[in-house]
Amino acid sequence: MLFFIGLGLHGAKGIPLIGLDIAKKAEKVYLDVYTSPITKDEIDSLKDLIGNEIVRVGRDFIEDGLEIINQAKQKDVALIASGDPMVATTHLDLRLRAEKYGIKTHVIHNSSILCALPGETGLHAYNFGKTVTLMKSGLTPSSTVYEVIHENLIRGLHTIILLEYDYSTGFFLKPNEALKSLLNMERDFRQGIFDDETFVIVTSRIGSNSQLLHGGKIGSLIDKDYSEPPHAIIVPGKLHFTEIDALKTLLKIDEDQITDNSSKVKSLAVSMVKRYAMNTRKALSKAREKSEAEKKNFDDLFENIECYISDAERFLNMGKFELAILSIGYAEGLLDSLRFIKELEIEW
Amino acid sequence: MLFFIGLGLHGAKGIPLIGLDIAKKAEKVYLDVYTSPITKDEIDSLKDLIGNEIVRVGRDFIEDGLEIINQAKQKDVALIASGDPMVATTHLDLRLRAEKYGIKTHVIHNSSILCALPGETGLHAYNFGKTVTLMKSGLTPSSTVYEVIHENLIRGLHTIILLEYDYSTGFFLKPNEALKSLLNMERDFRQGIFDDETFVIVTSRIGSNSQLLHGGKIGSLIDKDYSEPPHAIIVPGKLHFTEIDALKTLLKIDEDQITDNSSKVKSLAVSMVKRYAMNTRKALSKAREKSEAEKKNFDDLFENIECYISDAERFLNMGKFELAILSIGYAEGLLDSLRFIKELEIEW
Numbered sequence: 001m002l003f004f005i006g007l008g009l010h011g012a013k014g015i016p017l018i019g020l021d022i023a024k025k026a027e028k029v030y031l032d033v034y035t036s037p038i039t040k041d042e043i044d045s046l047k048d049l050i051g052n053e054i055v056r057v058g059r060d061f062i063e064d065g066l067e068i069i070n071q072a073k074q075k076d077v078a079l080i081a082s083g084d085p086m087v088a089t090t091h092l093d094l095r096l097r098a099e100k101y102g103i104k105t106h107v108i109h110n111s112s113i114l115c116a117l118p119g120e121t122g123l124h125a126y127n128f129g130k131t132v133t134l135m136k137s138g139l140t141p142s143s144t145v146y147e148v149i150h151e152n153l154i155r156g157l158h159t160i161i162l163l164e165y166d167y168s169t170g171f172f173l174k175p176n177e178a179l180k181s182l183l184n185m186e187r188d189f190r191q192g193i194f195d196d197e198t199f200v201i202v203t204s205r206i207g208s209n210s211q212l213l214h215g216g217k218i219g220s221l222i223d224k225d226y227s228e229p230p231h232a233i234i235v236p237g238k239l240h241f242t243e244i245d246a247l248k249t250l251l252k253i254d255e256d257q258i259t260d261n262s263s264k265v266k267s268l269a270v271s272m273v274k275r276y277a278m279n280t281r282k283a284l285s286k287a288r289e290k291s292e293a294e295k296k297n298f299d300d301l302f303e304n305i306e307c308y309i310s311d312a313e314r315f316l317n318m319g320k321f322e323l324a325i326l327s328i329g330y331a332e333g334l335l336d337s338l339r340f341i342k343e344l345e346i347e348w
Numbered sequence: 349m350l351f352f353i354g355l356g357l358h359g360a361k362g363i364p365l366i367g368l369d370i371a372k373k374a375e376k377v378y379l380d381v382y383t384s385p386i387t388k389d390e391i392d393s394l395k396d397l398i399g400n401e402i403v404r405v406g407r408d409f410i411e412d413g414l415e416i417i418n419q420a421k422q423k424d425v426a427l428i429a430s431g432d433p434m435v436a437t438t439h440l441d442l443r444l445r446a447e448k449y450g451i452k453t454h455v456i457h458n459s460s461i462l463c464a465l466p467g468e469t470g471l472h473a474y475n476f477g478k479t480v481t482l483m484k485s486g487l488t489p490s491s492t493v494y495e496v497i498h499e500n501l502i503r504g505l506h507t508i509i510l511l512e513y514d515y516s517t518g519f520f521l522k523p524n525e526a527l528k529s530l531l532n533m534e535r536d537f538r539q540g541i542f543d544d545e546t547f548v549i550v551t552s553r554i555g556s557n558s559q560l561l562h563g564g565k566i567g568s569l570i571d572k573d574y575s576e577p578p579h580a581i582i583v584p585g586k587l588h589f590t591e592i593d594a595l596k597t598l599l600k601i602d603e604d605q606i607t608d609n610s611s612k613v614k615s616l617a618v619s620m621v622k623r624y625a626m627n628t629r630k631a632l633s634k635a636r637e638k639s640e641a642e643k644k645n646f647d648d649l650f651e652n653i654e655c656y657i658s659d660a661e662r663f664l665n666m667g668k669f670e671l672a673i674l675s676i677g678y679a680e681g682l683l684d685s686l687r688f689i690k691e692l693e694i695e696w
Contacts, residue, residue, distance in 0.1 A: 013369070018362055092467065116455075268670050340652055
């Protein structure tokens with residue numbers, strides 16, 4: 001049988017009793033030292049607690065997995081990992097392969113940074129959208145990172161950005177480099193998400209004794225040194241007043257530093273319809289003057305154009321963005337047609 | 349000082365060693381018995397483990413919180429709760445009030461169902477969108493539940509639906525009633541999300557020894573008895589092939605039962621643009637014939653209409669939905685204008 005035991009976020013003593021019992025009885029105990037950092041001292045404490053030999057294993061060993069699988073066919077094997085063991089896809093993959101060989105598997109879950117962050121910031125777990133990882137190496141295209149944050153913000157949701165950390169080389173993406181990279185993305189994608197005034201939270205070493213949370217405008221956080229990993233950045237969306245209260249209390253942030261990133265990032269639809277409605281109204285008014293001067297009668301058409309502009313605005317207020325855009329496009333087309341058939345030269 | 353200690357999902361022995369140490373040393377230990385179920389046996393085991401008196405407390409006591417806060421001013425108090433202690437807003441609220449009184453607080457995190465579900469199903473943690481709770485009592489409007497699932501599906505994301513559970517009365521929303529309620533929502537909101545063929549996963553008692561996961565079409569799951577709570581339902585979105593593999597292996601589902609709910613729920617924009625493009629093309633072709641018959645020359649206009657229909661389709665393929673809708677609306681307006689100014693009677 002193959003057991004996966006989560007260490008959670010609180011070091012060696014984060015191990016649940018049930019996991020400790022399994023590890024004590026297991027005939028072979030492995031410790032994953034590559035998906036998350038673990039100090040020599042923590043490993044020693046863990047050995048003392050378990051009183052069993054612990055074999056430290058890295059990425060290759062787990063990805064290959066054959067030795068673990070072969071042993072688990074005969075005896076009880078435990079693989080201990082930081083956080084929740086199933087958040088890492090290599091562990092899930094190993095589990096699936098074992099199950100396919102008919103080996104029973106059992107998971108002792110524990111906390112991961114993804115679950116602990118809402119609690120530590122006071123942001124509601126329900127208000128988080130999809131999570132993204134920011135890699136320095138460009139493995140996740142910045143368009144994906146930006147798009148996920150944008151879509152979350154439009155829906156009023158918070159985004160957790162995990163920062164790249166390569167345990168084998170010790171490389172980690174520093175939060176201030178990550179913030180710079182977010183500002184660079186803004187230059188490329190221009191949806192108005194990030195500038196120096198954007199409110200973000202930088203979290204460091206969540207669950208450890210040196211845990212730190214810094215909340216504030218990007219401009220005030222971009223030059224700080226956040227020391228050792230792991231780090232994550234949160235881009236909050238729409239904030240409930242209880243969330244604002246929690247941020248003030250737990251992160252000691254002044255209320256004037258906390259801004260609503262969602263309201264700033266209006267959806268493309270909203271800004272589009274507002275702009276087009278204004279322009280079409282202006283052009284319609286000029287068209288009316290011109291047709292009067294040229295003694296042409298397009299009253300029926302003009303009335304329809306006016307109705308469709310109003311429809312667009314009504315749909316926008318109802319949150320029916322697609323119908324709003326369709327209506328304003330239609331109104332514009334009705335008017336522009338006169339130009340194409342050379343009935344009226346309208347200036348836009 | 350006030351400590352919050354998570355029990356996680358694995359019963360009394362799910363307590364992390366660090367939490368056990370704190371509870372042993374604390375001068376007062378409370379156990380929250382209302383945000384999550386805990387059996388008499390589990391409470392007895394916990395007492396044995398901690399060797400300290402444990403006071404069971406319910407909702408009113410924690411919401412009031414004054415006794416805990418007053419004690420924590422003088423001495424170390426521990427509040428033990430199932431799952432991750434900070435997922436419940438009453439605990440977060442208590443923590444904030446304590447901090448405002450200058451009382452230091454410390455959280456020992458643990459797993460919650462929200463973190464464990466990706467691991468137990470093999471669905472990737474990154475592919476989950478916003479979570480919703482389904483209440484029988486109608487406290488969450490079904491339009492909200494439906495809208496969250498719809499928006500997640502359009503983005504290809506999975507949704508966890510937590511089912512109402514009132515620990516004080518023992519009431520819980522049964523998964524089959526929840527599935528019926530989803531089908532009812534479909535009747536009201538008609539975006540094509542739910543029917544008997546929709547693929548969902550019903551999860552029961554995750555982390556306990558009687559944990560069960562059932563995956564399949566709603567039609568085949570709606571009459572089952574899922575026994576004791578807690579339950580949750582997952583509505584998967586777009587599935588990666590490794591996720592399909594995991595579902596087959598861990599949940600023993602036949603591949604033909606697994607369908608992509610996201611592809612079924614095309615966004616309104618996609619279906620709208622496709623339909624309008626087809627209709628506008630048809631009307632344009634009739635308009636061409638008619639203008640030829642009536643010896644009128646609208647070639648310039650017709651060419652523009654054609655271009656804008658193509659533009660709409662091109663934007664659609666690029667995922668630029670707003671621009672696609674705007675273009676098709678514009679094309680339609682260009683053509684319809686001829687009708688309003690009585691230059692050409694076009695049939696649509």
